[in-house]
Amino acid sequence: MSRRWIAHLDMDAFYASVELLRYPQLTGQPVVIGGGRRHQPEPQPDGSLSFSTLRHYAGRGVVTTATYAARAFGVHSAMGLMKAAALAPDAVLLPTDFDEYRRYSRLFKAAVVEIAPVMEDRGIDEIYLDLTEVPGAQDAVDGDPLGGIRALGQRLKDAVHHATGLSCSVGITPNKLLSKLCSDLDKPDGLTLLELSGIPERIWPLPAKRINGIGPKASARLEALGVHTIGELAAAEPEWLVQHFGANYGLWLHEAAHGRDDRPVVTYREPKSLSRETTFERDLHPRQDRDALGAIFTRLCEQVASDLERKGFEGRSIGVKLRYDDFKIVTRVVTLPAHTQDAATIRQWAGRCLKTVPLDQRLRLIGVKVEGLRRPGSEPVAAQEPAAAWRLGESLPLF
Ligand code: DCP
Ligand code: MG
Numbered sequence: 345m346s347r348r349w350i351a352h353l354d355m356d357a358f359y360a361s362v363e364l365l366r367y368p369q370l371t372g373q374p375v376v377i378g379g380g381r382r383h384q385p386e387p388q389p390d391g392s393l394s395f396s397t398l399r400h401y402a403g404r405g406v407v408t409t410a411t412y413a414a415r416a417f418g419v420h421s422a423m424g425l426m427k428a429a430a431l432a433p434d435a436v437l438l439p440t441d442f443d444e445y446r447r448y449s450r451l452f453k454a455a456v457v458e459i460a461p462v463m464e465d466r467g468i469d470e471i472y473l474d475l476t477e478v479p480g481a482q483d484a485v486d487g488d489p490l491g492g493i494r495a496l497g498q499r500l501k502d503a504v505h506h507a508t509g510l511s512c513s514v515g516i517t518p519n520k521l522l523s524k525l526c527s528d529l530d531k532p533d534g535l536t537l538l539e540l541s542g543i544p545e546r547i548w549p550l551p552a553k554r555i556n557g558i559g560p561k562a563s564a565r566l567e568a569l570g571v572h573t574i575g576e577l578a579a580a581e582p583e584w585l586v587q588h589f590g591a592n593y594g595l596w597l598h599e600a601a602h603g604r605d606d607r608p609v610v611t612y613r614e615p616k617s618l619s620r621e622t623t624f625e626r627d628l629h630p631r632q633d634r635d636a637l638g639a640i641f642t643r644l645c646e647q648v649a650s651d652l653e654r655k656g657f658e659g660r661s662i663g664v665k666l667r668y669d670d671f672k673i674v675t676r677v678v679t680l681p682a683h684t685q686d687a688a689t690i691r692q693w694a695g696r697c698l699k700t701v702p703l704d705q706r707l708r709l710i711g712v713k714v715e716g717l718r719r720p721g722s723e724p725v726a727a728q729e730p731a732a733a734w735r736l737g738e739s740l741p742l743f
Contacts, residue, residue, distance in 0.1 A: 356532035374414035455507035521605035548575030621711025649687035660716030
């Protein structure tokens with residue numbers, strides 16, 4: 345029978361490493377990503393670039409990430425830039441360029457799925473892969489039963505490097521929980537292979553909070569109860585954990601500490617847009633059937649808004665689609681100043697889109713679409729247009 349092999353792959357200092365591709369002269373230096381446009385490097389008369397440093401930073405920006413050289417000063421993700429400036433005043437500060445990071449994100453994922461098609465996208469710089477059925481994964485090499493899977497891990501890292509010039513760290517174990525832990529054990533440029541038999545030696549000495557799912561609250565409670573390491577958690581009686589953490593979480597803590605996890609790798613793709621459309625029972629005229637059309641249009645906007653809310657997205661662009669009685673299709677898209685999931689806002693902007701299309705012919709269908717989706721409070725999952733840009737979509741396959 346095949347042994348289950350799951351990989352977790354996480355890019356090293358991702359945003360910073362993408363910037364270093366552009367500015368290789370900064371390699372090895374402390375560099376912090378999180379500035380604004382005013383921190384863009386300035387070309388000098390002699391052809392070199394002048395970089396901003398953290399030293400005189402004033403403002404409310406935060407560090408998105410930092411190179412390992414900057415981390416040596418104690419700088420880390422989510423730290424205020426002013427605090428980072430106090431720790432590493434000479435660190436270079438660069439503006440955040442999400443479009444570029446998304447481009448590299450797509451590149452490394454595309455390279456990986458060429459080798460291992462069962463991929464779960466976990467965000468801009470991390471993925472899970474189910475390697476169980478990938479050719480070679482189960483093979484022994486020169487008498488080493490793990491030779492095949494180790495070679496496959498190296499092939500994945502090489503493919504990422506070849507496609508992007510970037511390094512990543514990979515953990516390969518029988519499940520997602522352990523692989524996520526292991527990808528972090530040998531960062532940067534790590535490849536960590538672990539069988540269940542290796543758990544006591546490699547996993548149990550780690551702090552309990554290293555388990556994905558033990559957040560600051562649970563970790564503080566565990567500490568207060570005298571449980572510091574994963575090993576101590578594994579040694580705790582399940583009944584005792586249930587008593588303190590409830591049945592669900594208590595039993596999960598016990599399973600997790602023993603490295604047990606059978607969650608599948610889910611090859612789900614985040615949607616880039618959500619839309620609703622309706623074909624009328626009889627063709628409606630924009631003027632004679634104005635009220636009926638308006639009501640339908642409002643309902644579509646409300647439906648899209650409730651889809652957004654239910655699925656946990658907000659969107660940045662609003663589009664409308666009309667199909668006329670001669671089957672001709674017209675679309676319009678507008679990009680808003682800010683993300684929204686609000687029905688009235690969507691209705692208002694969709695209404696403005698409508699004002700720019702010919703309305704002298706009967707309609708068969710209308711549709712409303714929201715694009716540029718993201719999880720509230722996160723980075724967008726799809727590329728953005730500049731604020732308030734209009735796109736004329738007659739020939740675009742938008743819906
Ligand atoms: N990020 C962010 N804000 C945070 C954490 C991360 O904007 N609070 C961004 C910047 C990171 C990217 O997400 O480059 C990936 O996050 P990671 O936690 O994987 O951090 P890095 O890839 O930068 O470093 P590591 O080498 O530790 O994975
Ligand atoms: Mg990373």
